[in-house]
């Protein structure tokens with residue numbers, strides 16, 4: 001039996017809503033990627049070069065610790081990974097998440113929400129974190145993308 005997981009990180013709830021809609025639409029399991037230390041509003045201030053998110057995203061080798069994990073990742077062969085676009089790419093906590101598992105042979109499909117930017121260089125930053133996986137070209141959705149749009153998109157994988 002092939003199983004699908006929708007794993008997501010969401011700092012302010014937008015991606016969380018989309019991830020839930022996607023998981024419902026395709027009958028997948030849902031997993032929230034939680035930071036060990038949650039991001040406060042001040043942490044998320046991209047106008048402040050000293051805010052936590054600015055400092056973290058300036059160092060692409062930094063891995064923000066994740067709390068908890070996916071039980072039985074080996075059971076999933078298709079993993080949708082959702083996140084907000086931060087500075088034109090995935091937040092580095094997505095690298096932390098991917099690097100926790102052996103994803104060789106699995107299909108990994110990124111999806112995102114953003115203020116308007118597309119996926120940018122997201123895959124370039126993610127590919128070394130999921131070695132051996134079939135990393136697909138992902139897609140950025142608007143915050144209010146609905147069930148049928150998400151289902152139609154997901155079915156191609």
Ligand SMILES: Cc1cc2nc3c(=O)[nH]c(=O)nc-3n(C[C@H](O)[C@H](O)[C@H](O)COP(=O)(O)O)c2cc1C
Pocket residue numbers: 009010011012013014015016044045046053054083084085086087088089113114115116117118143
């Ligand atoms: C630190 C930070 C950096 C961001 N960088 C971008 C960006 O480069 N392009 C963009 O369109 N939106 C950017 N955004 C906006 C978020 O991608 C957008 O609000 C997203 O939908 C938030 O999702 P969430 O509620 O799941 O965290 C940024 C937000 C934060 C907090």
